Amino acid sequence: MGIKSAKPRHHVVVIGSGFGGLTAARALKKSDVDVTLIAKTTHHLFQPLLYQVATGILSEGEIAPYTRVILRKQKNVEVLLGDVTDIDLTNNTVTSKLIDMNTVTPFDSLVVAAGAQQSYFGNDHFATFAPGMKTIDDALELRGRILGAFEAAEVTTSQAERDRRLTFVVVGAGPTGVELAGQIAELADRTLDGAFRNIDPSDCRVILLDAAAAVLPPMGEKLGLKAQRRLESMGVEIQLNAMVTDVDYMGLTVKDKDGNERRIESACKVWSAGVQASPLGKLLAEQSDGTTTDRAGRVVVEPDLTLKGHPNVFVVGDLMSVQGVPGMAQGAIQGAKYATKLIKAGLEGKDDPAARKPFKYFDKGSMATVSRFNAVAQVGKFEMAGFIAWLSWLALHLFYLVGYKNRFTTIVAWFITFLGRNRGQMAITGQMVYARTAMEKLNQKQAAELAAQGQTADPEKADYDKAQAEKAALNKAEPEKAESKAAG
Numbered sequence: 001m002g003i004k005s006a007k008p009r010h011h012v013v014v015i016g017s018g019f020g021g022l023t024a025a026r027a028l029k030k031s032d033v034d035v036t037l038i039a040k041t042t043h044h045l046f047q048p049l050l051y052q053v054a055t056g057i058l059s060e061g062e063i064a065p066y067t068r069v070i071l072r073k074q075k076n077v078e079v080l081l082g083d084v085t086d087i088d089l090t091n092n093t094v095t096s097k098l099i100d101m102n103t104v105t106p107f108d109s110l111v112v113a114a115g116a117q118q119s120y121f122g123n124d125h126f127a128t129f130a131p132g133m134k135t136i137d138d139a140l141e142l143r144g145r146i147l148g149a150f151e152a153a154e155v156t157t158s159q160a161e162r163d164r165r166l167t168f169v170v171v172g173a174g175p176t177g178v179e180l181a182g183q184i185a186e187l188a189d190r191t192l193d194g195a196f197r198n199i200d201p202s203d204c205r206v207i208l209l210d211a212a213a214a215v216l217p218p219m220g221e222k223l224g225l226k227a228q229r230r231l232e233s234m235g236v237e238i239q240l241n242a243m244v245t246d247v248d249y250m251g252l253t254v255k256d257k258d259g260n261e262r263r264i265e266s267a268c269k270v271w272s273a274g275v276q277a278s279p280l281g282k283l284l285a286e287q288s289d290g291t292t293t294d295r296a297g298r299v300v301v302e303p304d305l306t307l308k309g310h311p312n313v314f315v316v317g318d319l320m321s322v323q324g325v326p327g328m329a330q331g332a333i334q335g336a337k338y339a340t341k342l343i344k345a346g347l348e349g350k351d352d353p354a355a356r357k358p359f360k361y362f363d364k365g366s367m368a369t370v371s372r373f374n375a376v377a378q379v380g381k382f383e384m385a386g387f388i389a390w391l392s393w394l395a396l397h398l399f400y401l402v403g404y405k406n407r408f409t410t411i412v413a414w415f416i417t418f419l420g421r422n423r424g425q426m427a428i429t430g431q432m433v434y435a436r437t438a439m440e441k442l443n444q445k446q447a448a449e450l451a452a453q454g455q456t457a458d459p460e461k462a463d464y465d466k467a468q469a470e471k472a473a474l475n476k477a478e479p480e481k482a483e484s485k486a487a488g
């Protein structure tokens, strides 16, 4: 039997189970601390491969292993599912909410890795018609929308509607937009080839559109042009200097550099144009005298990734704003490793917050796949494009995927897709396409109604409470009838 220490151990709370959060929790494996990892999703998400879930290559399980199971053997970690609604830097507590249960978790050290969401630059209504690609829900919804568009085109008898259904618009020509546009084109040309009777899927238009003047601007002109040419050779239309001014059910309105506005009729639109940090960034900055957030809501952290006046509160990953550190997986991983190193040093009495060495980012480069066997990659001044870059991309993504089983099944899926022309994850359901919007609407409506009545915002619980109340009322008014109703 183990003997419990009389003094409670140092308690580290980690918010988020993405690259930053998971790295932080794992880095504390051998430390004399208790860790509570709180995240609003049950999985660790490998976002760089979301586009492959959206286009039917990988299943969601392959890129989103269950966090609790990943950390099962690390006995000093407790995983809590919950949406963090408050962080109190005076009392050092984190409040999280699951359904209508609130949990308050105290901390000695805090690592906040809550990431970022899609930004519609103040036009949040675009989201209904042009979902982003940040979550598993997003990717599955997009898969439903992409394949659903081909299905509808097969059925309609109107040529205009067929054209609209077969026009796919990806907004944002960064790595995500490039990868998604390339994959929609390959899906149409290879996987769906010969599968329809009334349409030829390769007749579809895939448009990659951006307000900027280049494809993949952060990767430089040369690589951007290479990616652009490759996409164009696959039939993808690249429209640059094109600003989206409106998105609706039927399509998009686009303003070109010359100021002219035009319409693109399109059923399937995808938004990959901007990011907005988690609102937790603002919540933290407001409590720390002198800490600010940048335009995207990221916390402008101190050189040791903490908040001013709070050397025990670290912000890492997409939520932190540090000059020269891009919103990429490596930024989150390295930030989390740095923060936990300081926490560990503190446990040994070797950390003097006033004398901490600043966080230094080591740039391991960036890459994007354009099509099968073709990618662009950049490591410092070194640039690669084509097959070798694609092989590097393949190796790197396998290395960072979590879990041996996932690596194995991913290799199999890639063989099937890249060497053959099939894709193993082409199932779509009505729920994928409509559930998120329906749930958002239902939740908003019910939350407002129930809040007005001072009741729970959980729809299932609300239905249960309503049924119980009706039963109780019937019992009181007509006990015999209620009894016979209960009997069947």
Ligand SMILES: Cc1cc2nc3c(=O)[nH]c(=O)nc-3n(C[C@H](O)[C@H](O)[C@H](O)COP(=O)(O)OP(=O)(O)OC[C@H]3O[C@@H](n4cnc5c(N)ncnc54)[C@H](O)[C@@H]3O)c2cc1C
Binding pocket: 015, 016, 017, 018, 019, 020, 021, 038, 039, 040, 041, 043, 045, 046, 047, 048, 049, 050, 051, 082, 083, 084, 085, 113, 114, 115, 116, 133, 134, 175, 176, 278, 280, 316, 317, 318, 319, 327, 328, 329, 330, 332, 367
């Ligand atoms: C489509 C796509 C493709 C990408 N491709 C690449 C690539 O090729 N290479 C690369 O290096 N980077 C890529 N990135 C960026 C990379 O994925 C991010 O930089 C990285 O995930 C950031 O890690 P993070 O831990 O800060 O945040 P995330 O990984 O986003 O994790 C955030 C975590 O916080 C949780 N969370 C958020 N809010 C709350 C809350 N209120 N309460 C509780 N939990 C909360 C979430 O559930 C999640 O677990 C891509 C991103 C996307 C979206």
